[in-house]
Amino acid sequence: MDQGKAPQDTRTEKSATWERLKLLSKEEREAWRLEPAVERRDPDARNLPDEFPFGWFGIMWSDELAVGEIKSVRYFAKDMVLWRGEDGAARLIDAYCPHYGAHLGSGEVAGNLIQCPFHAWRLDGNGAVKEIPYARNIPPQAKRDNCVPSYKVEEANGYIYMWYHPEGVAPMWEMRRIEEFGHPDWTGFTKAKWHIYAAMDNVSDNGVDIAHFRYVHRTQNVPEYEFGYDGIKRWSIARAKLGTPMGTIDGKISASAMGMGQGVTRFEGISDTIMIPAIVPIERDKVQYLYGFIQPKAEAEGPKGGLARAIIKDICWQFDEDKVILDGYRRLARPLVCDGDGPFGRNWQFTDQFYLSRAKKPDPTKLAAE
Numbered sequence: 001m002d003q004g005k006a007p008q009d010t011r012t013e014k015s016a017t018w019e020r021l022k023l024l025s026k027e028e029r030e031a032w033r034l035e036p037a038v039e040r041r042d043p044d045a046r047n048l049p050d051e052f053p054f055g056w057f058g059i060m061w062s063d064e065l066a067v068g069e070i071k072s073v074r075y076f077a078k079d080m081v082l083w084r085g086e087d088g089a090a091r092l093i094d095a096y097c098p099h100y101g102a103h104l105g106s107g108e109v110a111g112n113l114i115q116c117p118f119h120a121w122r123l124d125g126n127g128a129v130k131e132i133p134y135a136r137n138i139p140p141q142a143k144r145d146n147c148v149p150s151y152k153v154e155e156a157n158g159y160i161y162m163w164y165h166p167e168g169v170a171p172m173w174e175m176r177r178i179e180e181f182g183h184p185d186w187t188g189f190t191k192a193k194w195h196i197y198a199a200m201d202n203v204s205d206n207g208v209d210i211a212h213f214r215y216v217h218r219t220q221n222v223p224e225y226e227f228g229y230d231g232i233k234r235w236s237i238a239r240a241k242l243g244t245p246m247g248t249i250d251g252k253i254s255a256s257a258m259g260m261g262q263g264v265t266r267f268e269g270i271s272d273t274i275m276i277p278a279i280v281p282i283e284r285d286k287v288q289y290l291y292g293f294i295q296p297k298a299e300a301e302g303p304k305g306g307l308a309r310a311i312i313k314d315i316c317w318q319f320d321e322d323k324v325i326l327d328g329y330r331r332l333a334r335p336l337v338c339d340g341d342g343p344f345g346r347n348w349q350f351t352d353q354f355y356l357s358r359a360k361k362p363d364p365t366k367l368a369a370e
Contacts, residue, residue: 003356005231037328046329046331051166051355053261053351054165054355055354056163056173057094057278057279058161059075059082059161061159062090062158072103075280075288076281080092081105090152091125097119104123126146128144129143150276157177159276159280163260180202183336185298186274186295190293197327198329209342210223211341216325217318227343231352232258234260237255238255239251260279260354267315271295271299273315274293276293281300314362
């Protein structure tokens, strides 16, 4: 070897990134999770869909929107405003006033209405103008619902959810509620947040990708998986032997999704943990991912507390590793799959039903029991 040259770093860019992540503090890692992709390429060059799926999507943790507060947000490539009225209910409409186009995010909440900062027009959560302080009459068009496009909002499981449909169709199925959330025997949320620079269906495929566990997450054994689909619902069960200081135990991970924006994953074996993810697209190539973890207080606040926290940390670190891959992902029209992969073909059929241009209408009556 030439003594004047440093040895070449033979690690790939991705593996080097994984190594660098290990050196970050908790705060630095949380900031990294929201950073843009290193090389954010044009969505067309990455062959990403030019439309968004419909359904229920978790957009924010409920406790991050106070009564009387307005948040300027962006989902589905549209600027929106989210506010909480004096009655405690959250409301969501597009961001621009129909009068003169001012952004409502710099306005204020008046009772349950949002007030424009420009001329003090007031709108309700259905996007209708309810008050104009200096006018004798409100124009008929302004009085109508969806004068400014509005979105159905519900709160459950510690999240604010919105219903999105590109043609404004009303919700086609009921929200799913997790009974353990808010129960006195269970903790509140431990939270984590990411921006993934990919499309919704790329992220969905990650949930059925069996083979990547060995090569991305470096697990010694690939768990045994079962997958199932029923209408708008997808479920999976993974079983694996887990090594602990007390010996090998049987571990189980049960995951289910309803549509593409709502789900729940249950981890059993070492310390029971429920992960409630909330997923929503921001742009064609940008998805917001929220994780909320709850655990039995008897475990999280008892002698196993350190172990319980370690489980959450490990789950989040695994998704950090996924982000490194997904941020540079190019969507292939026909990926070349093999018999060792997960059920990608079936998963594409599942996700296709939520895109208007692709396929059949979902049957919201086919909801399998939890």
